Amino acid sequence: MSMKRRDFLKTALASSAAIALSPGLVGNAQAATDILVGSIHDLSGGLDAYGKPMQDAMVFAAEEINAAGGLLGRQIKIVTKDPQSSMQQYAQLAQELALRDKVAVLHGGITSASREVIRPIMRKTNTLYFYNTQYEGGVCDRNTFCTGQTPAQNLATAVPDIMRRWGKKIYIVAADYNYGQIVSQWVKKYALENGGNVLSIDYFPLDVTEFGPTVQKIQAASPDFVFSALVGGAHVSFYRQWAAAGLKGKIPMASSTFSHGQEHIVLNAPESDGILVSGNYFPSIDNPANKAFTAAWAKRFGADYPYITELAAATYQGMHLWAKSVSKAGTLDRAKVLEALESGMSFDGPTGRVSIDPATHHCTMDIRLGEVKEKKWSIRETWPQRAPLDTSSVCDLIKNPGENQQFVIKI
Structure with a gap:
C-alpha cells in the first residue's frame, strides 16, 4: 500500500x-x-x-x-x-x-x-x-x-437482531481499554433488555496475539454466538485461531469492529465468512x-x-x-x-x-448490518436515521x- x-x-x-x-x-x-x-x-x-x-x-x-x-x-x-x-x-x-x-x-x-x-x-x-x-x-x-x-446507534439495533438470528447466550471478547470495556457493557445491557445473557467477557491488551486458552474457554461455555470488540493488527490472530480450532462453523460470530482494520482482507475467506458487523458504511451500499x-x-x-x-x-x-x-x-x-x-x-x-x-x-x-462472504459484504438489515x-x-x-x-x- x-x-x-x-x-x-x-x-x-x-x-x-x-x-x-x-x-x-x-x-x-x-x-x-x-x-x-x-x-x-x-x-x-x-x-x-x-x-x-x-x-x-x-x-x-x-x-x-x-x-x-x-x-x-x-x-x-x-x-x-x-x-x-x-x-x-x-x-x-x-x-x-x-x-x-x-x-x-x-x-x-x-x-x-x-x-x-x-x-x-x-x-x-x-x-x-x-x-x-x-x-x-x-x-x-x-x-x-x-x-x-455510538452504541445507541449500532448496538441497540444489531444486538437484538443478532439474538433473534442466533440465540440469547453471548460470549464477549474485547480490547482492554475504554472502548472495549464500555462497549461490552452496552452489549450486556441490550442483551439483558431483550432476554439474553452474557456468559463471560474477556479483555485483551492491544498487543496480545495468543488466544488459545480463550478459545478453549468459549468452547466450554458453549454460547449461541461470540461478540467481538477486538481492535488492531495483533487481534486478527483471534479469528485465525478460532477457525483453526474448528469452531468457525459451530459457533457464529458478530462484531462492532471487524473490517474497520481490513481484517476480512487479511484473513482468508473461510476464516471470516459469515461474520456479522453493524455499521454505517459498507462499500456495497x-x-x-x-x-x-x-x-x-x-x-x-x-x-x-x-x-x-x-x-x-x-x-x-x-x-x-x-x-x-x-x-x-x-x-x-x-x-x-x-x-x-x-x-x-x-x-x-x-x-x-x-x-x-x-x-x-x-x-x-x-445503521446497517452486514455479512461478509468471500471478502465482500452483503447488507442484511438497515435502520434509517438513528440518533445518538x-x-x-x-x-x-x-x-x-x-x-x-x-x-x-x-x-
Whole structure:
C-alpha cells in the first residue's frame, strides 16, 4: 500500500493542473493562501490498518473540494502527521498542528485514548476538532465533533437482531481499554433488555496475539454466538485461531469492529465468512452517491485498493461537513463555523444522509448490518436515521455550551 500511495502522489503532482489540486496538497510547497487542515492518523505502528484509509479519505475529500473551486476562493492543503500509534507522539504532533501550522481544523485520532490526548489541546488552542471514529459515546465538548457511530446507534439495533438470528447466550471478547470495556457493557445491557445473557467477557491488551486458552474457554461455555470488540493488527490472530480450532462453523460470530482494520482482507475467506458487523458504511451500499464515491475512489487509488473502511467513510463525511459549514459561515472564524455546524448541518454522501445533532455534536445516520462472504459484504438489515441517544442523555451543549468532558453513561 505504501508503494501504491507514493505512485499516486507522483501522478497527482504531474497532473495537478488538470484536477485542480492546490500546489501544496501533496507536495512540500505551500501557497500563501492555502487553508491548512490537520490530519493525525496512525500511518505506522499497530493501528496503521485503520489510519491509512482515513488519511486517504482526507486527501480524497480535499481533492474533491479543491476541484470544485476550493473554500472561500482558496485551496485546501492537508498537513499530515503520523503519531506511530504512540500517545506521546499524538500530544506532540497535535500541538505542532495547532500552534506551529495553525490549521483551521484537525481531523484525527483512532482510539479513544488518542482522542482524549488530542481533544484538550484543540480546545485550549481554539482549534476545531473532528473525531471520525466509532466509539463508546459520551464526549461533550463544543469544540469537538464526533462523526462515528455510538452504541445507541449500532448496538441497540444489531444486538437484538443478532439474538433473534442466533440465540440469547453471548460470549464477549474485547480490547482492554475504554472502548472495549464500555462497549461490552452496552452489549450486556441490550442483551439483558431483550432476554439474553452474557456468559463471560474477556479483555485483551492491544498487543496480545495468543488466544488459545480463550478459545478453549468459549468452547466450554458453549454460547449461541461470540461478540467481538477486538481492535488492531495483533487481534486478527483471534479469528485465525478460532477457525483453526474448528469452531468457525459451530459457533457464529458478530462484531462492532471487524473490517474497520481490513481484517476480512487479511484473513482468508473461510476464516471470516459469515461474520456479522453493524455499521454505517459498507462499500456495497446500493445508492447513487455510493456508486459514484466508490468509482471515483477506484479511479484515484486503483481498482485493487484493498477496502474502503467504515472509518475512511466517516472521515470523508467529516471533511465535507466541515467544508460545508465553512462555506455557509463565509469565513474560517471558529465561532462562526461552529454556529454553521450547529445549524443542523447535513451531508448526503455514500452512507446516506449524515446530520450533526446541535446538542451533542454527534451525527444522526443510517445503521446497517452486514455479512461478509468471500471478502465482500452483503447488507442484511438497515435502520434509517438513528440518533445518538446515549450521548444525548448526558450532553446538551445548547443548554451547557461550556461543558468539557467525556461522560461515562449510566448503563
